[in-house]
Amino acid sequence: MNISAYILEYLKQFGSVTVPGFGVFYLENSKAIINSDNGSILPPSSQIAFTPDYGVKSDELAAFISSQKQSSIESSKNELLIQTDFWKKKLQADQMLEIQNLGSIFIEDGKTHFKGNRLESDHPDFYGLEEIRISDMNVDHSHTDNMANEYQFNTSLLWIFLFIVPVLGILYLTYTQPELLFGKKSFDEASAQVRTQEKVKEVVRVKYDSLQQKRSDSLKKDSLADPAAKNAGIQTNKNNIKATWQK
Incomplete structure (x- = not known):
């Protein structure tokens, strides 16, 4: 394996790697994009990013390479130094550097730019989505x-x-x-009031008729009692006259 392959493997495991004397590579999330080259839709994935820093120092990558190759750390440091010196000289000369497995670095208007490769979407955050080819969609x-x-x-x-x-x-x-x-009809209430008034009048009329009946009965009794009293008075007078005549 070359140095760039070890850098990529380290990135996949830890998400960021410091290359001494060159810069820092790291992973960032990338949205789904349309690949105009083959007319396909690439799903969300991770993409390699890079920050140049020729003064950065770290022994972690050298230790990782040493463990993978079963070699000494000093040997791995020397390999890294040789590789990074070559990258810097080529970038300075051509204003562009293609790093296998990682991406490309180019200088434009005095600024360094990096176009990183996209990794396969095997990360669980992307649910295993696959590339979709528009041409295959019938x-x-x-x-x-x-x-x-x-x-x-x-x-x-x-x-x-x-x-x-x-x-x-x-x-x-x-x-x-x-x-x-529609609500209750208004004349129903009026009809109810009329019926109530009629009931009141009926009660008053019944009471009035009852009172009249009582007065009539009283007058009849009085009329029956007066002739008897008169007859009794006449009979008394006759007896008195008869007694006087006999004397």
């Missing part, structure tokens, strides 16, 4: 038309249902409980 237009017609039919049924149900409900309430829709 659209069945007849199936699409059938779905559109079915959608229109279902929509029509829905509108009919939404219209009929409220109308039937209103008709039912109009027939069974019209007061819920």
